[in-house]
Structures are given as structure tokens and as C-alpha cells.
Amino acid sequence: MADKQLMAYAVGEQMNLMALLKNVSVRVAKNGKQYLDLTFEDQSGEITGKFWDASTADIERYQAGRVVRLAGKRENYQGSPQVKIGSLRLANADEPHDPSDFVVHAPMKASEMEDELNQVVFEITNQVWNRIVRFLIAKHRDAFFTYPAAKRNHHAFQGGLAYHTLSILRLAHSVVKQYPTLDAPLLYAGAILHDLGKVIELSGPVSTQYTVEGNLLGHISIVDGEIVSACNELKFDLNNENVVLLRHMILAHHGLLEYGSPVRPRLLEAEVLHQLDELDASIMMMTNAIEHTAPGEFGERLFAMDGRSFYRPNEPQIGEQDNQE
Structure with a gap:
């Protein structure tokens, strides 16, 4: 059975899937320890997460462009989707590990x-x-x-x-x-x-x-x-x-x-x-955010849109419009 994709998980749901490390930044926490600020990607979209207390080996291991097995919990942080990482490892040889398989493509050839x-x-x-x-x-x-x-x-x-x-x-x-x-x-x-x-x-x-x-x-x-x-x-x-x-x-x-x-x-x-x-x-930007938002909810805050979040109206049920006429 194939893994669910990144954006198919609801808030609070446990995640377990293969994903591409799109971006990796080494940061220093307030306690002085290093951590990794990660962006995971697959063909459904992308989500961020933090790998705390990263060792030198972790920093060497988790490089942008590598495919990983990610387990964790889908959360929202300040209006944006995020995963609380439970475990992380590099893809095995018998698992999907070609980065190009995880990249979002344009809707045209x-x-x-x-x-x-x-x-x-x-x-x-x-x-x-x-x-x-x-x-x-x-x-x-x-x-x-x-x-x-x-x-x-x-x-x-x-x-x-x-x-x-x-x-x-x-x-x-x-x-x-x-x-x-x-x-x-x-x-x-x-x-x-x-x-x-x-x-x-x-x-x-x-x-x-x-x-x-x-x-x-x-x-x-x-x-x-x-x-x-x-x-x-x-x-x-x-x-x-x-x-x-x-x-x-x-x-x-x-x-x-x-x-x-x-x-x-x-x-x-x-x-x-x-x-x-x-x-x-x-x-x-707005369309992408709305597509990943449940009806009746506001989506993630968009930095490039002055930090605004956009509302996805409730979609009428079949026959509902007829009943209102």
C-alpha cells in the first residue's frame, strides 16, 4: 500500500511516508544547541519541520536533495502547516529514493x-x-x-x-x-x-x-x-x-x-x-493555499501576501442550491 502524501494528512494525524528534503538550514537554538530547519516535499506540496539537537553526523546525513522516511505528527504553527518530527532516516535502497519522483511539476509538458x-x-x-x-x-x-x-x-x-x-x-x-x-x-x-x-x-x-x-x-x-x-x-x-x-x-x-x-x-x-x-x-499563491485548506477554514498565512490567510468557503452539498431557490 502506497504512502499517503504530505498534504493528505489532517492536523493532529500521525504521518509516516517518504519525502524529499527540499531545503535544509542549520540553526542554533536558545540553549546553544544546533537544530535543522527542514522543508519536506512531495508531489502534493511541502511542509516544514525542525530536527532538534542535531549532531554533526545528522547535519552531514540530512542534506537537501536526499529522500527520507519521515514519521511524525501534522500540526499548525502560527497558521502554517508543520510536522512534529518523531523519527527520520535516509531512504533505503529498496524504497523510493529518486528525488525527481518527489518534485511538483507544472500542469503542462x-x-x-x-x-x-x-x-x-x-x-x-x-x-x-x-x-x-x-x-x-x-x-x-x-x-x-x-x-x-x-x-x-x-x-x-x-x-x-x-x-x-x-x-x-x-x-x-x-x-x-x-x-x-x-x-x-x-x-x-x-x-x-x-x-x-x-x-x-x-x-x-x-x-x-x-x-x-x-x-x-x-x-x-x-x-x-x-x-x-x-x-x-x-x-x-x-x-x-x-x-x-x-x-x-x-x-x-x-x-x-x-x-x-x-x-x-x-x-x-x-x-x-x-x-x-x-x-x-x-x-x-492563494490558490495553492486554498487547495490545502478545509472548507469553512482559513488557510496558512502567506508571508508574500502581507501575512494574510485566506478563507475557503463551505462548498454547497449536492441539491442544496436547488433547495434554496
């Missing part, structure tokens, strides 16, 4: 996402933007269609980067239809490239970590540098207005200086891209 993206590239009729986009997507193709869009929070799953990009492009098509004065090719080019720097900022889809470049530079600066490199390869003048406009789309897409953008949006299309990026990321 990489080939399907690539086909949809390529169709939008044809709509980028400005040749400067079109050639830069095609150059950079070709350069980072494998990573772009397999990497997550974040270490945690929104689209933090294999293929999440491309899926998030496609979501924004679909929203952009709707906005362009409503507001035809928008420069659609600029908006599409900016949407495709806005998070491309994450293929360098992040380590990959399994046990995702920030790279040295990611920590020191950030994906906004990284992709701006990639655009400059592409322009040098393609012999485009960096002072060309088309190049400057595209770089602004990337540099401004976080909207505020305190959120990492070196400049605030000063183009209509840059402001639209920022709003669509926020909308897609927020909906994904």
Missing part, C-alpha cells in the same frame, strides 16, 4: 509550453525585440522549460518558470484586446524575458537553492546583463531606443525600489507587466 511560447514569439513583430528574445530563449532553452519560478511561494515547481511566463502572456493577450493602444510586441517581449535571469539565479528544480550569482546579483540584474550580451552578439547598438525600452521593461517589473527594481515603471507597458506579474503570482 515542457514541449507544450515551448510550442505555445513560440507562437507568441511570432507576434513580436519588432525585429530587435524578436531577435533578442529568440537568442536568449535558445541560449537557455533547457533550463527555461524545467526550472521553477522561485525557491518557494509562487510557481515553485519544475517547469514553473515557463508556466508563469505563459500565464502572464495569456493575461497580456486579454489586456491588449481590451486596450489596443498598448504596444503588444513590447509587452510580450518583456513578459517572456522578465524572469529569465532565474535560470542563473536558481540552482534547478530539485531542492532549489539560490546560486552565488543569484544571491549577489538577483535575477533582474542578471537578465539585464543577458540582454546586453545578446545585443553585443547580434550587433545591436545599446543606445537604440528599442533596446533601452526592452531593458526598462525588465528593470522595472518589480514595480518598487524596495522590491528589487532599480527603477520604477515609466512606460505604460512596463506598468502593465508589473501588474500582470503581481496578479499571476498572487493568484497562484
Whole structure:
């Protein structure tokens, strides 16, 4: 009989299953002893837990990217799911131990996402933007269609980067239809490239970590540098207005200086891209939390949503709506 998955356990229920160590951090408790702050993952989601009084051997043993047998109790801590660890060990050879089997995947295949993206590239009729986009997507193709869009929070799953990009492009098509004065090719080019720097900022889809470049530079600066490199390869003048406009789309897409953008949006299309990026990321975070919440309850608090928790309304029973009419 297969194990239940992480998010199938109710609060207070005893857990016993195989899981991937997605993230591992060594911390020091108030008593001066070391402990491990762990994030467990399987295809249903992720949950945190603390391994107290960790020895040097424990720290060496429990590394991110390894599969473990976890036993414990599902709890909630300050509004977020957590497991009180009872026992922990590495997977045996005769147990599931391939990390890729425990990673959440995008709801589309990489080939399907690539086909949809390529169709939008044809709509980028400005040749400067079109050639830069095609150059950079070709350069980072494998990573772009397999990497997550974040270490945690929104689209933090294999293929999440491309899926998030496609979501924004679909929203952009709707906005362009409503507001035809928008420069659609600029908006599409900016949407495709806005998070491309994450293929360098992040380590990959399994046990995702920030790279040295990611920590020191950030994906906004990284992709701006990639655009400059592409322009040098393609012999485009960096002072060309088309190049400057595209770089602004990337540099401004976080909207505020305190959120990492070196400049605030000063183009209509840059402001639209920022709003669509926020909308897609927020909906994904809220949807994921609500899916793991029982009807009639509030879900976990979302740090990226100002610490708010969101309510899942009671789902009407079959026939209940008819009786109310």
C-alpha cells in the first residue's frame, strides 16, 4: 500500500511516508544547541519541520536533495502547516529514493509550453525585440522549460518558470484586446524575458537553492546583463531606443525600489507587466493555499501576501442550491 502524501494528512494525524528534503538550514537554538530547519516535499506540496539537537553526523546525513522516511505528527504553527518530527532516516535502497519522483511539476509538458511560447514569439513583430528574445530563449532553452519560478511561494515547481511566463502572456493577450493602444510586441517581449535571469539565479528544480550569482546579483540584474550580451552578439547598438525600452521593461517589473527594481515603471507597458506579474503570482499563491485548506477554514498565512490567510468557503452539498431557490 502506497504512502499517503504530505498534504493528505489532517492536523493532529500521525504521518509516516517518504519525502524529499527540499531545503535544509542549520540553526542554533536558545540553549546553544544546533537544530535543522527542514522543508519536506512531495508531489502534493511541502511542509516544514525542525530536527532538534542535531549532531554533526545528522547535519552531514540530512542534506537537501536526499529522500527520507519521515514519521511524525501534522500540526499548525502560527497558521502554517508543520510536522512534529518523531523519527527520520535516509531512504533505503529498496524504497523510493529518486528525488525527481518527489518534485511538483507544472500542469503542462515542457514541449507544450515551448510550442505555445513560440507562437507568441511570432507576434513580436519588432525585429530587435524578436531577435533578442529568440537568442536568449535558445541560449537557455533547457533550463527555461524545467526550472521553477522561485525557491518557494509562487510557481515553485519544475517547469514553473515557463508556466508563469505563459500565464502572464495569456493575461497580456486579454489586456491588449481590451486596450489596443498598448504596444503588444513590447509587452510580450518583456513578459517572456522578465524572469529569465532565474535560470542563473536558481540552482534547478530539485531542492532549489539560490546560486552565488543569484544571491549577489538577483535575477533582474542578471537578465539585464543577458540582454546586453545578446545585443553585443547580434550587433545591436545599446543606445537604440528599442533596446533601452526592452531593458526598462525588465528593470522595472518589480514595480518598487524596495522590491528589487532599480527603477520604477515609466512606460505604460512596463506598468502593465508589473501588474500582470503581481496578479499571476498572487493568484497562484492563494490558490495553492486554498487547495490545502478545509472548507469553512482559513488557510496558512502567506508571508508574500502581507501575512494574510485566506478563507475557503463551505462548498454547497449536492441539491442544496436547488433547495434554496
